[in-house]
Amino acid sequence: MGECKDLEDDLANLARLAAADSCEDTRLLLAKLVRKYRQGRPELASRLDQSLKTTQTRSAGSSVLRRGVSVSDDREILLPVDGDSRLPLIRVFDDREGLAAPILPVGVGDAIRAIIHERQESERLAARGISPTRSAILVGPPGVGKTLSARWIAQSLGKPLWVLDLTAVMSSLLGKTGNNLRMALDHAKKHAAVLLLDEIDAIAKRRSDESDIGELKRLVTVMLQEVDQWPDSGLLLAATNHPELVDPALWRRFDLVVKFDAPDAKSIAVAIERFLGEDRGLFQPWIDVLAAGFQGQSLSDVERSINALRRGYTLEVAPVERLISSVLGQNQEMLSKAERLHLAIELAKAGQHTHVQISQMTGVARDTIRKHAGPSPRKGRGLK
Structure with missing residues (x-):
């Protein structure tokens, strides 16, 4: 009975990832199941392995990403664009071919490795009703490795890093910026992406800042809702050089705050x-x-x-x-x-x-x- 229940859980997880259109995670789980059932259920392992090889063959040569197009499975995923300028709202870094680990102080490096480990062992956490870190904000001066760390996290998880492009998201039209922001965030959630909101202080300023118009203040409300509701399947990262500008309510929404200091x-x-x-x-x-x-x-x-x-x-x-x-x-x-x-x-x-x-x-x-x-x-x- 225990073995059957285990098999049912594995198939249910596989179906959940497939239904969520999370192709990269589906392939990773397939590879894990092939190893798991190779001894006890060789026929099942062989069929799963064949499915895995098929997806890998279809995605061969798709590791290089273009601005505006992310290739993370056997078909191209078109990234959302601004309705007027037609600029992509998301830029992509694909380092899955290899990226040197960032040079970080011990404490920061431990925090980054912990995020990666939790995501890699998310099934073990889920079995005990625990969610992995869903969101983290990286804080520190320029040039200390915040963006590189985000790229390293994505690469370690076998995914590209999606970066919100503020030049395309920000619009002079009333209400348009908020719509662009929601469109980009919804797209990232749908595809279980690793998304980086760089310079988050530009879209999540303190609501007490009288210099900003109501449109920018409404963006803070959007961000508060999105961080609260971010799914376990994806990872939301943010970075800022100016933590004093970020609305205090947003800090409490992030699961983790990683402070980058000048290198030792x-x-x-x-x-x-x-x-x-x-x-x-x-x-x-x-x-x-x-x-x-x-x-x-x-x-x-x-x-x-x-x-x-x-x-x-x-x-x-x-x-x-x-x-x-x-x-x-x-x-x-x-x-x-x-x-x-x-x-x-x-x-x-x-x-x-x-x-x-x-x-x-x-x-x-x-x-x-x-x-x-x-x-x-x-x-x-x-x-x-």
């Missing part, structure tokens, strides 16, 4: 090694120095600086020491006194600059550098 020293060092690519071995002696000098910067800023450094070295614009000095010098005003001292010590350890040069670069007194790092080298050795 360990994350910066890991990022530098990744961004250096094939030049990593060449700049290995400088990684700790660069990590100390980039304190307080976002990873996108770090990547920009490392790319400039690599270009300068490749084109032989200047010796490596001067390129390093230039890159670090641009960030000095952002460093605290303690961070400048840490940078000075790392520069002294590298042995490529005299204490006089390090003092000029960091503003730390030579006596202080000597006290923490020992005698100064006679001259910089340089990298060839």
Whole structure:
């Protein structure tokens, strides 16, 4: 009896996903059932496997998505468009061919992995009457990995990431913006999508903000209703650089708030090694120095600086020491006194600059550098 009940539950879940037009989830469940019944019910497993192979064959070559069209099963899903401009209301990132995991501080990384794990084990949670995280808002300054984390979540779940396109959603016509917003959200719910509302503060501002017209205030009400009613089958993500602008009532609606801070020293060092690519071995002696000098910067800023450094070295614009000095010098005003001292010590350890040069670069007194790092080298050795 127990085995029959188990089979009934599996078939019921399969039918539910198929009825919801959730093709990607249906394929994932099919693959799981093939493995589950391969020993006890080989004939059933073989038939399920044949169905799975059929869907995979039909969807072959469909991993690349175009703006306005999402290919997530054996047919094209047309994305909703604004009635006047005909611009798609949703942009698509499809990273299912592969995406490097974002570099995140430990706490943030744990939160992101927890979202993914809950979605992957949603059936186990459902068996105990528990819903996985349905919605999360990602909060932090620009360049700390909010959008990349959303793309990583979608990729880990075997789905594209849908992003609400505010330029198309926002309309000058009264009532049109709200209709566009509902159309995009309803479409995402129908297809059990991973949807990102980037810059949510633009459509969910505090209703006490007197500078906004009634139309924008009505959007907050739409958002409150949508977040409350978001189905377990989909995942709603939001991101903001300005949490102080978001209506307080919306915060309580999200299942999870993930706060992204500026990257720590360990994350910066890991990022530098990744961004250096094939030049990593060449700049290995400088990684700790660069990590100390980039304190307080976002990873996108770090990547920009490392790319400039690599270009300068490749084109032989200047010796490596001067390129390093230039890159670090641009960030000095952002460093605290303690961070400048840490940078000075790392520069002294590298042995490529005299204490006089390090003092000029960091503003730390030579006596202080000597006290923490020992005698100064006679001259910089340089990298060839």
